[in-house]
Amino acid sequence: MFTNETLSVSFGADLSRDILRGLAQMFYMVSPQETTFEEPEEVPKYFRQAWPYFLAFLIVENVLLWMEDKTLIRFNDGITSLSHGLFLECGRLVFRGAENVAYIFIYENFRLVELPWDSAWTWYLAVVGVDFCYYWLHRACHEVHILWAQHQVHHSSEEFNLTVGLRQSILQGWCGFLFYLPLAVIIPPAHFLTHQQFNLLFQFWIHTKSVHTLGCNLYCLDKNYGGLLIIWDRLFGTFADERPKEEIIYGLVYNQPSFNPFFLQIFYNMNVINKWKSMSNWQDKLAAVWKGPSWIPGKPRLGADEDKLDIKSRDKYNVQLPLWCNLYLLIHFVVVVIGFQELALRYMGMSPLAVLGFVAYILTSLTTIGMLFDNHPYACLFELVRCLAFV
Known part of the structure; x- marks a missing residue:
C-alpha cells in the first residue's frame, strides 16, 4: 500500500520531470530516444503544449527588463503578438493537419529510400533537413512578393522581444509547406x-539574439534566414552581423499603425493586388507577384538598393488607454486563451462546423481586442456585440 505522502512525492517528481522535459524542448534539447515515433499520429503537439512556457518566459523577460531598468514589453504590442500566435493555432485546429497530407502521400508513393524510423541517424538527418528547407522557405518569404504578403506579419512589430516569436502568419503554412515536400522522398x-x-519552438529564442536582427535598416534588410543553424546564411551569402553603433529600427519599412491582428494578417495582400494592377503588361504583372517586394520594372529581381528606404529612426505607433481599459482587455484576453486551450483539448471529438464556430468567435474576440487597443471608432460596438454573443 502507498501512503498519501508517498503518492504526493511521486506526483511531485513526475510533475517536475514533465516541466523540465517541456523546458528542454523549448531549446531543442531533446534526444532521439524520447522523440522518435513510427507514425505521424503518434507525434505530440509540442508547439501547443509549449504555450504555458511561452507565457512564463514572457513574464520572466519583463522582470529582467524591470530589474535592468529597461523598457518593458509594451502591453498593446505584446498582446497583439500573442494574438497572432493564437491565430496560427486556430488555423491548425480548423485545417487539422490537412497541409501534411501531401507530404505523407509523396513519402508513401515516391520515397527514394526507406530509412529506419527508429534510427538515430534518421533523427539527426531530419534535424538538418528540416532546417535546410526552413532556410529556403524563410528566404523565399522575403524574396517573393506574394509570400512576403503572408510573412510580413512576423515583422510588423516595432519591438524585438520574445513575443515577436509568436507573431506568425495563419496563411504562410499553406504556402510554405511546399518547401518541405522534397524531404518527403x-x-x-x-x-x-x-x-x-x-x-519552430527554438526560433522563439532567436528573438533575443543579434543573429536574427532583421530590421528596416538597409544593411540588415532581408538577411539572416536560418532557423536553427546559422551556417546556411553564411554558405549562401545572406548573413549580416549586427552593427553595435547603429540603432536597429524594427517593423515593416512601411509600417501599419494598428494593433488589429486580423488587419495585420491580411492587409499586405492588397499591396500585391494594387502593384499587379499597376503593371502595363502581363510579364510585369506576373513579376509583381513572384519577384521581390522592392522590384520595379527595369530593376533587379529583388530591387535596387538605391531605391530602398534606409530607415534610421521613427516614432513608434502607440495608443494610450486608461488603466481600467487595459485591465479589462487583459482579463478578456486571458479568458480567450483559456477558451482556446479548452477547444484544443476537445476539438478532435467535435464536428468541423462546431470547431469552426468556436474558432470564429476566438478570432473575432482577438480582432476586437486589437480594435480597442487602436481606439477604433467602431471598437465599442464590436465589443458589445461580441459580449452579447458570448452570453
Missing part, C-alpha cells in the same frame, strides 16, 4: 512533423 513523416515543431 527521404524523411519519414513522423520525423518531419516532430522536427518541424522543434525547429
